[in-house]
Amino acid sequence: MTDEMEVLFEKLSAFYEERKYADLRILLLDMEPTDIAAFMEENLDDKDQIRFFRLLPKELASDVFVEIDSDTQEHLIKSFSDTELKAVIDDMFLDDTVDIIEEMPANVVKRILATSTAENRKQLNELLEYPDDSAGSIMTTEFVALSADMTVKDAFDKIRKTGINSETIYTCYVTDGKKHLIGVVTVKKLLLAQMTDIIRDVMDDAPISVETLEDKEDVAMKLSKYDFLALPVVDKEGCIVGIVTVDDAVDVLQEEATEDIQKMAAILPNEKPYLKQSTGNIWKARIPWLLLLMVSATFTSMILSGYENKLALLPTGAILYAFVPMLMDTAGNAGGQSSVTVIRALALNEIEFKDIFQIIWKELRVSILLALTVAAVCFAKLMLIDRLYNNFEWNVAAIVSGVLFITIVMAKLVGCILPLIAKKCKLDPAVVASPFITTIVDALSLIIYCSIAIALL
Amino acid sequence: MTDEMEVLFEKLSAFYEERKYADLRILLLDMEPTDIAAFMEENLDDKDQIRFFRLLPKELASDVFVEIDSDTQEHLIKSFSDTELKAVIDDMFLDDTVDIIEEMPANVVKRILATSTAENRKQLNELLEYPDDSAGSIMTTEFVALSADMTVKDAFDKIRKTGINSETIYTCYVTDGKKHLIGVVTVKKLLLAQMTDIIRDVMDDAPISVETLEDKEDVAMKLSKYDFLALPVVDKEGCIVGIVTVDDAVDVLQEEATEDIQKMAAILPNEKPYLKQSTGNIWKARIPWLLLLMVSATFTSMILSGYENKLALLPTGAILYAFVPMLMDTAGNAGGQSSVTVIRALALNEIEFKDIFQIIWKELRVSILLALTVAAVCFAKLMLIDRLYNNFEWNVAAIVSGVLFITIVMAKLVGCILPLIAKKCKLDPAVVASPFITTIVDALSLIIYCSIAIALL
Numbered sequence: 024m025t026d027e028m029e030v031l032f033e034k035l036s037a038f039y040e041e042r043k044y045a046d047l048r049i050l051l052l053d054m055e056p057t058d059i060a061a062f063m064e065e066n067l068d069d070k071d072q073i074r075f076f077r078l079l080p081k082e083l084a085s086d087v088f089v090e091i092d093s094d095t096q097e098h099l100i101k102s103f104s105d106t107e108l109k110a111v112i113d114d115m116f117l118d119d120t121v122d123i124i125e126e127m128p129a130n131v132v133k134r135i136l137a138t139s140t141a142e143n144r145k146q147l148n149e150l151l152e153y154p155d156d157s158a159g160s161i162m163t164t165e166f167v168a169l170s171a172d173m174t175v176k177d178a179f180d181k182i183r184k185t186g187i188n189s190e191t192i193y194t195c196y197v198t199d200g201k202k203h204l205i206g207v208v209t210v211k212k213l214l215l216a217q218m219t220d221i222i223r224d225v226m227d228d229a230p231i232s233v234e235t236l237e238d239k240e241d242v243a244m245k246l247s248k249y250d251f252l253a254l255p256v257v258d259k260e261g262c263i264v265g266i267v268t269v270d271d272a273v274d275v276l277q278e279e280a281t282e283d284i285q286k287m288a289a290i291l292p293n294e295k296p297y298l299k300q301s302t303g304n305i306w307k308a309r310i311p312w313l314l315l316l317m318v319s320a321t322f323t324s325m326i327l328s329g330y331e332n333k334l335a336l337l338p339t340g341a342i343l344y345a346f347v348p349m350l351m352d353t354a355g356n357a358g359g360q361s362s363v364t365v366i367r368a369l370a371l372n373e374i375e376f377k378d379i380f381q382i383i384w385k386e387l388r389v390s391i392l393l394a395l396t397v398a399a400v401c402f403a404k405l406m407l408i409d410r411l412y413n414n415f416e417w418n419v420a421a422i423v424s425g426v427l428f429i430t431i432v433m434a435k436l437v438g439c440i441l442p443l444i445a446k447k448c449k450l451d452p453a454v455v456a457s458p459f460i461t462t463i464v465d466a467l468s469l470i471i472y473c474s475i476a477i478a479l480l
Numbered sequence: 481m482t483d484e485m486e487v488l489f490e491k492l493s494a495f496y497e498e499r500k501y502a503d504l505r506i507l508l509l510d511m512e513p514t515d516i517a518a519f520m521e522e523n524l525d526d527k528d529q530i531r532f533f534r535l536l537p538k539e540l541a542s543d544v545f546v547e548i549d550s551d552t553q554e555h556l557i558k559s560f561s562d563t564e565l566k567a568v569i570d571d572m573f574l575d576d577t578v579d580i581i582e583e584m585p586a587n588v589v590k591r592i593l594a595t596s597t598a599e600n601r602k603q604l605n606e607l608l609e610y611p612d613d614s615a616g617s618i619m620t621t622e623f624v625a626l627s628a629d630m631t632v633k634d635a636f637d638k639i640r641k642t643g644i645n646s647e648t649i650y651t652c653y654v655t656d657g658k659k660h661l662i663g664v665v666t667v668k669k670l671l672l673a674q675m676t677d678i679i680r681d682v683m684d685d686a687p688i689s690v691e692t693l694e695d696k697e698d699v700a701m702k703l704s705k706y707d708f709l710a711l712p713v714v715d716k717e718g719c720i721v722g723i724v725t726v727d728d729a730v731d732v733l734q735e736e737a738t739e740d741i742q743k744m745a746a747i748l749p750n751e752k753p754y755l756k757q758s759t760g761n762i763w764k765a766r767i768p769w770l771l772l773l774m775v776s777a778t779f780t781s782m783i784l785s786g787y788e789n790k791l792a793l794l795p796t797g798a799i800l801y802a803f804v805p806m807l808m809d810t811a812g813n814a815g816g817q818s819s820v821t822v823i824r825a826l827a828l829n830e831i832e833f834k835d836i837f838q839i840i841w842k843e844l845r846v847s848i849l850l851a852l853t854v855a856a857v858c859f860a861k862l863m864l865i866d867r868l869y870n871n872f873e874w875n876v877a878a879i880v881s882g883v884l885f886i887t888i889v890m891a892k893l894v895g896c897i898l899p900l901i902a903k904k905c906k907l908d909p910a911v912v913a914s915p916f917i918t919t920i921v922d923a924l925s926l927i928i929y930c931s932i933a934i935a936l937l
Contacts (some may be wrong), residue, residue, distance in 0.1 A: 179671065273733065298835065325869055346781055348784070349778070352661075385759065393770060
């Protein structure tokens, strides 16, 4: 938090405690809703939160409510009278109401729906039915619709009339009598046109749209690719049913990046902020992969045990054991570099499965260069440093470095191919990432190491 | 690429090859610039790219040029006459020109600056001086400035006059005679106000702004937090010098997520798309950490060698070796889960350094639960599965599981504390992430394992 904000929060606290409500309101009117929400969460207890919320200027109440975390929202709703709840809900955009409803227990949802107008209730129920990851689930049904034969002046009148209840007015959607999306026009274009111009002549008549069931991540990527402020969502008949705005798209992109990062770190994705997650939830998100990977490491133990008798016969057996962690870690790091690069490039739509041969060719060249460098440095290190505390000849160093070379190339190829195959099989590339690849690469490295060592020594 | 887009691209190719330029233009006018750029990159060779570019409708040329990758941009500029270059550059927003200049070799930069108007050249030079990661480097100087005593009608006239050259007209900035930022007003508010209203009365007079040298990631996070379409950038005197628009903020957030992912995977951050990176560049981005981690694994070899003589005396020595990879991998995974969670939460401003005790307490409870589960499953696995191919008693299984318990708790604590300390020391938390923590955790696990085994067996 900035110092400025801290000073502001202290002032708010002081006015609130001294019951200087007029001064408090003046401060609040100049603040952004999200900052007011942060103040309430950080500085007030349950009882004060509801008292403070009732002091909010009416025009701010809904905006602040939307920004509060869901536990506090639930607690506030439970303290609200029906009239208060209705005032807050009616002032909210429908997509925000949907977000809130999705976090609330059934009895609270019932109350919210009961206090909504019949029209809103119908739309809410429709929005709630879209699958969690779809365009429909993040869209709002409140937008400005124009018809093609309006003049620009008519359009402005319509915007003035419906604008206050629309999430964005800056992109208006042109529909025919049956709600088919036939064009799009920005307020910028309208402002630069003549008042007597006809919408048909100023609109862009090949609007880019998405379908209700499209993946919300694809929708967000599309919006960002075209630098739009909103994207229209159409049903199978091409009728516009809602819009997705850029602020929601940004949230989706951030969430998806977080999810990918979690998956790469062997955590089940979880949308809640870290400090809000319960111990049990964190445990649940982390235990499956931790267990699976621990059990799958049985392979490495089996491999090591399998070669044990033969390795024990070698005079350098124990010395060879000492380099196993280094070999495995380096192979894991090398594979991780490639897999993470490919996974991120897939997420950003930079590459597709059809690029697989180009990618393998690229990784092969890079991996040979990398493997040469690392193996050379490793050989030097073994001869100059490791021999200070261990007793072995150059042939051991050569074998270790040689195996390192092979495992790096192998790890990089596995690392780049697996995510691509996952994508092709419609699995999530991020899930097969680092942790899974590490296990495969570990097992392969051990086999290569032990068999080469036994063959040559 | 969607099927629809593929069909469109084939049509474009056909029209271009059959020299049906009128039909081509009609298609192009309905397309988004970024799609046209993609077509040029994927379907045309160097010579055709310049020919095709000259066929573009004049109003599209600059928009398409901005979307093309920098190698093609360079090649196009080199083929342009001075008049062509001037036409393209003059039509571009200044922040896009800056982005292009930053990727071009010196002689091309010279030509771009030479063809710019004197006014633009001055502004370009100023923009180019801002550090790479600052708000100044991503802002544009083209915005709508209003004065407080204008009427709403005056404001609309000003927007109509300067709007076409502004990157966004939807948020207008109110300044005093000395360019101090004193307010902000959205076009939505203007449209809903009376034409005779005075700007002073409709504007929001506590605008949120950022300073020119603020980190661009913080700027993007701020814009996303407040759901704004643009943020004003002010200098130290509070004078507005530019704005950052939401489309650029989205790009920054995506880049930063990619960078963090790269750093966590032990890769030096690299902004270029994967397929555009040369083999040499990829090698340069990956080799430093790969080498450093390989060399630092010397510790694990030293530790294993150090305990070697004592372990060799144990009847179960070789068996104990077999579980080293499993122990190290599990510890690495456990530490990675915590470090990645903390790093992402730091990046999203969900936590700060001052939350360190709350975080440690949370991770401690989670880690004990996780460690108990994993150790119990491990004990069962050792007794039921591993004894099928290896000969050991329950006391070995108990020691391995016990050590697993300790290392998981230890790894999770190291994993959550290190990124927080890095943040406090103004280092990049993502850099100390998985790879570095793995090395530390590996070494500690080995020491714990070997010393406990020797002490108890």
